[in-house]
Amino acid sequence: MSKKVHVKGTLVELDGDEMTRVMWKMVKEKLLLPYVDMEIEYFDLGLPNRDKTYDRVTLEAAEAIKKHWVGVKCATITPNKDRIKEYNLKKEWPSPNGTLRAVLDGTIFRSPILVSNILPTVKAWKKPIHIGRHAYGDVYKNQEIRVEQPGTAELVFSPADGSAPTKRLVHEFKGPGILQGIHNTDDSIRKFAKACFTYALDQKVDLWFSDKDTISKTYDSRFTQIFREESENWKTEFEQAHITYFFTLIDDAVARIMRSEGGILWACKNYDGDVMSDMLGSAYGSLAMMSSVLVSPSGQFEYEAAHGTVQKHYYKHLKGEKTSSNPMALIFAWTGALKKRGELDKTPDVVAFAQQLENAALETVQSGVMTGDLVKVAVPSSNNKVVYTEEFVDAIAANLRRKID
Numbered sequence: 001m002s003k004k005v006h007v008k009g010t011l012v013e014l015d016g017d018e019m020t021r022v023m024w025k026m027v028k029e030k031l032l033l034p035y036v037d038m039e040i041e042y043f044d045l046g047l048p049n050r051d052k053t054y055d056r057v058t059l060e061a062a063e064a065i066k067k068h069w070v071g072v073k074c075a076t077i078t079p080n081k082d083r084i085k086e087y088n089l090k091k092e093w094p095s096p097n098g099t100l101r102a103v104l105d106g107t108i109f110r111s112p113i114l115v116s117n118i119l120p121t122v123k124a125w126k127k128p129i130h131i132g133r134h135a136y137g138d139v140y141k142n143q144e145i146r147v148e149q150p151g152t153a154e155l156v157f158s159p160a161d162g163s164a165p166t167k168r169l170v171h172e173f174k175g176p177g178i179l180q181g182i183h184n185t186d187d188s189i190r191k192f193a194k195a196c197f198t199y200a201l202d203q204k205v206d207l208w209f210s211d212k213d214t215i216s217k218t219y220d221s222r223f224t225q226i227f228r229e230e231s232e233n234w235k236t237e238f239e240q241a242h243i244t245y246f247f248t249l250i251d252d253a254v255a256r257i258m259r260s261e262g263g264i265l266w267a268c269k270n271y272d273g274d275v276m277s278d279m280l281g282s283a284y285g286s287l288a289m290m291s292s293v294l295v296s297p298s299g300q301f302e303y304e305a306a307h308g309t310v311q312k313h314y315y316k317h318l319k320g321e322k323t324s325s326n327p328m329a330l331i332f333a334w335t336g337a338l339k340k341r342g343e344l345d346k347t348p349d350v351v352a353f354a355q356q357l358e359n360a361a362l363e364t365v366q367s368g369v370m371t372g373d374l375v376k377v378a379v380p381s382s383n384n385k386v387v388y389t390e391e392f393v394d395a396i397a398a399n400l401r402r403k404i405d
């Protein structure tokens with residue numbers, strides 16, 4: 001076997017939970033460590049360790065990504081009431097992704113992993129549709145109140161200079177109800193817009209932005225306005241690249257996306273991006289074929305899979321049953337991080353290795369060897385064969401070895 005490729009800079013690794021944690025280990029042991037010599041700063045974001053460290057580990061991991069520029073993250077549980085019982089937690093810790101996004105103030109870009117034998121459900125789609133999800137504020141950084149009795153709900157802003165507060169009546173409650181306060185900042189929206197224009201230009205794809213500014217005439221309108229202002233700054237570069245910027249309402253964007261042929265970066269507000277990326281993931285074949293990267297305004301990159309911890313498969317795994325969970329997006333998280341590390345460190349052999357690993361993974365699926373989620377959506381062929389996760393990783397490893405040796 002040829003010499004291992006050496007990664008010069010430090011990679012920040014964020015381990016996670018359940019089935020993805022099991023697959024993560026497999027991917028590292030079989031596809032990375034035999035070929036790559038890397039300096040890793042490891043953070044265990046598995047729920048038991050988040051609980052043990054009072055969630056400090058998540059903040060430390062975010063700081064490490066700030067310091068070293070490139071991170072790679074496994075999927076993690078966002079605790080709810082059931083999880084508190086299941087893991088005997090001290091409290092309902094916040095979503096690690098929410099914490100990372102708040103610290104890095106980044107934008108999440110999601111792109112499908114395309115293979116020739118899985119055709120998108122939407123026949124019109126010929127090229128990838130990338131999603132740019134604003135990763136700050138809105139409902140993910142909200143305050144909520146369960147209203148138990150009649151009363152008045154007001155929105156109040158008190159200026160720091162002591163001048164008179166601005167007040168709006170939200171609702172006069174006649175009985176029980178619910179209340180929510182959300183916010184965003186010009187700075188974060190502008191960074192989001194800049195990141196989207198940069199990414200669209202980098203990928204040479206049209207940029208769409210959508211919101212609901214006809215209803216939300218101050219909040220969403222601010223997004224529209226900032227994107228419009230930024231589009232002026234990027235006009236010349238976009239024209240030279242033969243790409244365009246287009247704004248439309250979210251409902252119109254959803255209708256149009258179904259008829260478009262793809263090749264678009266669709267910039268979405270935080271919640272829209274959360275929902276739409278799962279829709280696209282599933283329409284392109286499987287949630288497990290959607291990669292994700294959080295890009296901070298200063299240029300830090302955190303790569304991950306778009307999917308969760310594949311909880312049901314994990315319970316089977318715990319009972320000793322084999323599962324056919326799909327590690328593709330986890331593999332692409334690692335290759336994305338390695339490519340970025342190679343680009344920053346100017347080590348083309350690291351980029352080349354990551355590309356070889358991606359090719360080995362894609363070719364494995366294209367040869368018909370695939371996990372259960374993919375066989376249901378693949379073009380029918382006598383070559384198609386469902387394998388368990390470990391066999392799938394072994395098939396990729398064999399392909400990779402052939403390329404490298």
Ligand SMILES: NC(=O)c1ccc[n+]([C@@H]2O[C@H](COP(=O)([O-])OP(=O)(O)OC[C@H]3O[C@@H](n4cnc5c(N)ncnc54)[C@H](O)[C@@H]3O)[C@@H](O)[C@H]2O)c1
Nearest residue numbers: 075076077078287288306307308309310311325326327373
């Ligand atoms: N980025 C993240 O860390 C992240 C994202 C979403 C959910 N979560 C967490 O994951 C846990 C499970 O959430 P969920 O069930 O809503 O989401 P999920 O993505 O784990 O699963 C949703 C569905 O897709 C299937 N699926 C997803 N990934 C797959 C894969 N790699 N191979 C085969 N099938 C796959 C699952 O079997 C399930 O039917 C929750 O605790 C949630 O908090 C984490």
